[in-house]
Amino acid sequence: MTDLYAMQRAMRQMRKAAMQRGVVAVLDIGTSKIACLILRFDGPERFREQDGIGSMAGQSSFRVIGAATTRSRGIKFGEIAAMGETERAIRTAVQAAQKMANQRVDHVIACFSGGRPKSYGLDGAVDLYEDAVSEYDVARALSACDVPDYGDGREILHAQPVNFALDHRSGLADPRGQMGNQLAVDMHMLTIDANVIQDLLYCLKRCDLELAGLASSAYVTGVSSLVEDEQELGAACIDMGGGATGLSIFIRKHMIYADSVRLGGDSVTSDISMGLQVPTAVAERIKTFYGGVVATGMDDREMIEVGGDTGDWEHDRRRVSRAELIGIMRPRVEEILEEVRARLDAAGFDHLPSQQIVLTGGASQIPGLDGLASKILGQQVRLGRPLRVQGLPQAATGPAFAGSVGLSLFAAHPQDEWWDFDIPMDKYSGRSLKRALKWFKDNW
Amino acid sequence: MQQMNVPRPKRDPAPSRVAYRIHRLWLTPLFRALMRVGVPAFMVALVVGLYVSDEENRDAINGMVHDMRVAIETRDEFMVKLMAIDGASPIVAEDIRETLSQDFPISSFDLDLEQMKAQIETLDAVKSARLRIQSGGVLQVNVTERVPAVVWQSPEALTLLDNTGARIIAIGDRSERSDLPLIAGSGADAKVGEALELLTTAEPLLPRIRGLVRVGERRWDVVLDRNQRILLPADDPNLAMARVITLNDAQEMLSRDLAVVDMRIAHRPTIRLQQDAAAELRRIRVFEMGVTQE
Numbered sequence: 001m002t003d004l005y006a007m008q009r010a011m012r013q014m015r016k017a018a019m020q021r022g023v024v025a026v027l028d029i030g031t032s033k034i035a036c037l038i039l040r041f042d043g044p045e046r047f048r049e050q051d052g053i054g055s056m057a058g059q060s061s062f063r064v065i066g067a068a069t070t071r072s073r074g075i076k077f078g079e080i081a082a083m084g085e086t087e088r089a090i091r092t093a094v095q096a097a098q099k100m101a102n103q104r105v106d107h108v109i110a111c112f113s114g115g116r117p118k119s120y121g122l123d124g125a126v127d128l129y130e131d132a133v134s135e136y137d138v139a140r141a142l143s144a145c146d147v148p149d150y151g152d153g154r155e156i157l158h159a160q161p162v163n164f165a166l167d168h169r170s171g172l173a174d175p176r177g178q179m180g181n182q183l184a185v186d187m188h189m190l191t192i193d194a195n196v197i198q199d200l201l202y203c204l205k206r207c208d209l210e211l212a213g214l215a216s217s218a219y220v221t222g223v224s225s226l227v228e229d230e231q232e233l234g235a236a237c238i239d240m241g242g243g244a245t246g247l248s249i250f251i252r253k254h255m256i257y258a259d260s261v262r263l264g265g266d267s268v269t270s271d272i273s274m275g276l277q278v279p280t281a282v283a284e285r286i287k288t289f290y291g292g293v294v295a296t297g298m299d300d301r302e303m304i305e306v307g308g309d310t311g312d313w314e315h316d317r318r319r320v321s322r323a324e325l326i327g328i329m330r331p332r333v334e335e336i337l338e339e340v341r342a343r344l345d346a347a348g349f350d351h352l353p354s355q356q357i358v359l360t361g362g363a364s365q366i367p368g369l370d371g372l373a374s375k376i377l378g379q380q381v382r383l384g385r386p387l388r389v390q391g392l393p394q395a396a397t398g399p400a401f402a403g404s405v406g407l408s409l410f411a412a413h414p415q416d417e418w419w420d421f422d423i424p425m426d427k428y429s430g431r432s433l434k435r436a437l438k439w440f441k442d443n444w
Numbered sequence: 445m446q447q448m449n450v451p452r453p454k455r456d457p458a459p460s461r462v463a464y465r466i467h468r469l470w471l472t473p474l475f476r477a478l479m480r481v482g483v484p485a486f487m488v489a490l491v492v493g494l495y496v497s498d499e500e501n502r503d504a505i506n507g508m509v510h511d512m513r514v515a516i517e518t519r520d521e522f523m524v525k526l527m528a529i530d531g532a533s534p535i536v537a538e539d540i541r542e543t544l545s546q547d548f549p550i551s552s553f554d555l556d557l558e559q560m561k562a563q564i565e566t567l568d569a570v571k572s573a574r575l576r577i578q579s580g581g582v583l584q585v586n587v588t589e590r591v592p593a594v595v596w597q598s599p600e601a602l603t604l605l606d607n608t609g610a611r612i613i614a615i616g617d618r619s620e621r622s623d624l625p626l627i628a629g630s631g632a633d634a635k636v637g638e639a640l641e642l643l644t645t646a647e648p649l650l651p652r653i654r655g656l657v658r659v660g661e662r663r664w665d666v667v668l669d670r671n672q673r674i675l676l677p678a679d680d681p682n683l684a685m686a687r688v689i690t691l692n693d694a695q696e697m698l699s700r701d702l703a704v705v706d707m708r709i710a711h712r713p714t715i716r717l718q719q720d721a722a723a724e725l726r727r728i729r730v731f732e733m734g735v736t737q738e
Binding site for chain 1: 458
């Protein structure tokens with residue numbers, strides 16, 4: 001765990017270095033596309049980090065100077081399945097973005113949806129030595145959380161303190177400097193498969209890029225798609241991507257739960273492909289042009305040329321009605337939403353004061369999805385689009401780019417995480433000398 | 445037919461690792477600056493350096509530059525064909541030509557007017573000179589000659605001096621310039637101004653003045669005809685001269701048989717008689733006293 005701690009700290013240092021240099025790339029590694037945005041941090045609020053979050057949620061501190069999207073290859077369910085293919089796709093996106101920005105980037109912040117994210121709620125409490133809470137006390141409280149056994153081969157991706165309680169006052173955002181006897185903290189921890197991170201690190205290393213941060217795409221999508229009151233009062237963001245559908249629940253501006261369903265737009269496409277006996281590319285095209293989830297009488301009469309080039313005239317001139325297409329798509333979309341519903345129920349979403357649900361991601365663009373979703377997920381459903389950030393091309397403002405935009409916001413203003421606080425000394429005790437010796441042995 | 449319909453596999457849009465690295469390298473600011481400025485500059489320096497390092501090439505370049513320079517300098521517009529001297533007497537003009545000893549035609553780039561002016565002004569007879577190159581290739585020399593003010597009889601020769609005491613020319617005989625006053629004595633040339641002033645003061649006596657003599661490089665003697673001399677003091681000789689003239693006007697002193705009027709001591713002017721006059725005076729005195737010598 002200390003290794004991860006060190007890695008996350010190293011990434012945080014890297015992020016600081018990138019901010020100093022003023023240029024950082026964000027890379028959204030998705031199943032259907034890889035998007036790369038290059039951000040330049042030279043806005044008016046660059047040197048005002050001490051003033052809290054600043055206006056416009058910190059967005060005015062950067063602008064997008066390069067953006068590129070490429071079809072992703074070798075990725076299944078948000079995880080890297082073919083390393084070389086993925087590496088090439090990342091290179092394509094990064095090079096195109098660098099070309100647009102006319103600037104080289106060395107630091108990249110990445111997000112991905114796979115790796116079977118799993119949420120844990122932790123809490124810990126410490127008695128205070130002094131009356132006022134110091135940063136050190138916060139660190140002690142965080143390290144006092146009893147970490148559950150999340151299994152071998154898992155890594156902590158996020159570990160964010162979401163709530164502080166001082167004696168019996170709960171709901172404190174920042175307890176530092178306040179008086180009390182006991183400091184308790186609630187922490188949200190997200191773990192994912194370690195080998196997913198390893199693969200990603202390897203790919204980025206092969207592209208000569210330094211990783212300056214990692215985030216779960218469910219989290220960053222929530223950051224960009226939920227508006228402020230939704231984040232405050234409680235809402236779920238459902239990121240319907242290509243290979244996986246991520247969901248994250250926010251309350252009081254903190255993510256308290258994240259999960260992902262390994263179904264997405266690509267599942268719908270493969271259903272169409274199988275149902276209509278067409279190649280995946282054709283199925284994808286038919287889905288984007290004619291797809292829908294609510295059939296009407298008009299749809300029976302609207303015939304779609306399926307096409308084909310087998311040479312068999314009958315086969316190549318097939319036509320299907322749009323109603324048939326909807327008949328193929330709807331069960332799969334319903335399945336995805338049912339699955340999401342199950343995860344939300346498991347997380348206890350129905351206990352939240354507000355139950356707003358925001359659908360975003362590329363697959364949320366299916367016409368009629370909001371009607372279908374409100375039947376399954378509840379009444380308060382809306383389609384979300386990411387925030388507008390400065391310099392973002394028009395082509396990259398759709399819901400498919402919620403992850404990229406959220407990652408930009410994350411890069412500009414990351415949430416405090418566990419590793420941002422110093423490790424309390426007692427964790428080191430006795431081992432520090434051994435560590436020093438080991439360091440010498442390793443290096444000489 | 446079937447074969448033709450098979451779509452060709454699409455080219456991989458991804459850049460190769462090498463292409464990607466090169467692109468990134470190219471976007472590195474330092475490298476970019478080096479390639480866009482450093483390398484061309486180095487290449488130019490290298491080529492020029494290699495070319496110049498050869499002696500023959502250097503000579504060729506120098507020769508070419510020299511030829512071009514000469515071609516420009518010898519253009520008709522820059523050639524000076526003759527020298528015109530204004531304001532100088534024929535003798536002085538001849539002297540100037542001799543001093544400069546310049547062959548014409550010559551390019552105006554080769555003429556050093558400052559130096560020529562200095563050369564001309566070393567001539568005694570020339571007070572100042574102005575040189576300029578006029579259009580049409582004429583070197584115009586405007587000379588202001590010195591005006592002779594006195595004749596100075598130095599131990600060596602008779603010399604004409606202007607009113608500042610500068611030497612103009614030597615003359616063989618006093619009669620050549622009998623219109624000018626004569627001064628004599630060593631150091632007299634340094635005080636020509638004083639001498640001229642004295643002569644102005646002594647205007648009534650002018651017909652009788654033969655000349656001025658500088659004595660001991662300190663004071664003036666005025667030499668008159670009939671062997672008379674007026675000895676003037678070193679300080680304020682003009683006042684003394686004026687007193688002499690006043691005395692002369694009142695008593696026609698100088699028309700008497702005097703040898704010397706000594707004004708050197710202001711409160712005790714003294715006169716000395718001529719040898720004969722003194723003897724005659726003594727004889728008269730003795731006669732008046734009734735003493736006969738015989």
